[in-house]
Amino acid sequence: MTEEDIKDLAMNALHQACTHMQDALGVKYGDNAVLYFDEYLDDIHSIFEGYIKTEIAIKQKLDY
Secondary structure (H helix, E strand, O other): OOHHHHHHHHHHHHHHHHHHHHHHHOOOOOHHHHHHHHHHHHHHHHHHHHHHHHHHHHHHHHOO
16 A cells, blocks of 8 residues: 555545534535644544554554
């Protein structure tokens, strides 16, 4: 998996998390999520990317 793939996966994880919460709250438009998370994007991506890389490393070590 390339660095670009990891970045895309992290971004998709954030989008899915927001969509899940919006669906549960009955939110019709996601505009507020863009505004709210804009300031935190770098930190959120870093957290998700770290998690993704950890999962990749574990999978490679366990060879599954």
